[in-house]
Amino acid sequence: xxxxxxxxxxxxxxxxxxxxxxxxxxxxxxxxxxxxxxxxxxxxxxxxxxxxxxxxxxxxxxxxxxxxxxxxxxxxxxxxxxxxxxxxxxxxxxxxxxxxxxxxxxxxxxxxxxxxxxxxxxxxxxxxxxxxxxxxxxxxxxxxxxxxxxxxxxxxxxxxxxxxxxxxxxxxxxxxxxxxxxxxxxxxxxxxxxxxxxxxxxxxxxxxxxxxxxxxxxxxxxxxxxxxxxxxxxxxxxxxxxxxxxxxxxxxxxxxxxxxxxxx
Numbered sequence: 445x446x447x448x449x450x451x452x453x454x455x456x457x458x459x460x461x462x463x464x465x466x467x468x469x470x471x472x473x474x475x476x477x478x479x480x481x482x483x484x485x486x487x488x489x490x491x492x493x494x495x496x497x498x499x500x501x502x503x504x505x506x507x508x509x510x511x512x513x514x515x516x517x518x519x520x521x522x523x524x525x526x527x528x529x530x531x532x533x534x535x536x537x538x539x540x541x542x543x544x545x546x547x548x549x550x551x552x553x554x555x556x557x558x559x560x561x562x563x564x565x566x567x568x569x570x571x572x573x574x575x576x577x578x579x580x581x582x583x584x585x586x587x588x589x590x591x592x593x594x595x596x597x598x599x600x601x602x603x604x605x606x607x608x609x610x611x612x613x614x615x616x617x618x619x620x621x622x623x624x625x626x627x628x629x630x631x632x633x634x635x636x637x638x639x640x641x642x643x644x645x646x647x648x649x650x651x652x653x654x655x656x657x658x659x660x661x662x663x664x665x666x667x668x669x670x671x672x673x674x675x676x677x678x679x680x681x682x683x684x685x686x687x688x689x690x691x692x693x694x695x696x697x698x699x700x701x702x703x704x705x706x707x708x
């Protein structure tokens with residue numbers, strides 16, 4: 445599991461209301477719905493003049509390579525998602541006067557060093573960011589090393605089988621505090637660097653807990669393939685769970701038969 449993937453596991457649902465880039469506001473508790481890309485309406489440029497704007501692109505975990513060898517559908521959906529993200533980001537950034545800042549979770553350095561890391565860690569995000577970086581947008585650092593490394597280490601500890609419930613509870617509490625501090629730091633970095641009348645791009649896991657400053661207009665970029673990929677991911681996770689339960693039931697049955705044979 446990469447640092448990006450482990451970092452995604454630490455968060456909860458976004459807590460700040462955001463505008464969706466492609467649709468009216470959803471009802472409370474619902475995920476944003478998607479429109480066809482051709483129907484995306486550009487907001488009038490003067491509507492946000494002088495304000496700080498942030499385009500939020502949810503980072504989706506790529507399908508496992510061993511799975512896509514047997515079934516190419518999830519990879520096709522995933523690739524389509526990134527194609528549609530690029531189209532929507534281009535349209536929105538153009539309508540808002542260009543893109544000025546780029547933020548990506550897990551980035552401890554900005555500039556050229558940050559781009560080199562991003563190319564290695566997240567090729568799809570790199571492809572999206574690199575064009576904007578070459579056009580003059582600034583890649584900003586988002587993370588503090590101590591906070592993110594502490595969070596990742598705690599996640600790894602909690603992956604181990606723990607026999608003491610009190611230890612597990614204290615580790616969960618420590619992880620919650622560390623995660624809160626990490627997302628506070630990301631919010632602070634955005635607040636310090638995104639200037640009035642600038643547009644930023646933030647790439648971050650869907651389950652983030654970043655509390656955005658009240659004066660930043662946040663636009664949630666949710667192209668049609670996002671819902672499609674979510675549905676596939678949910679179905680795949682459910683199938684994995686069913687298979688695990690079936691294996692456990694078969695193991696219990698085999699153990700029972702062995703015990704009966706030994707008694708006989």
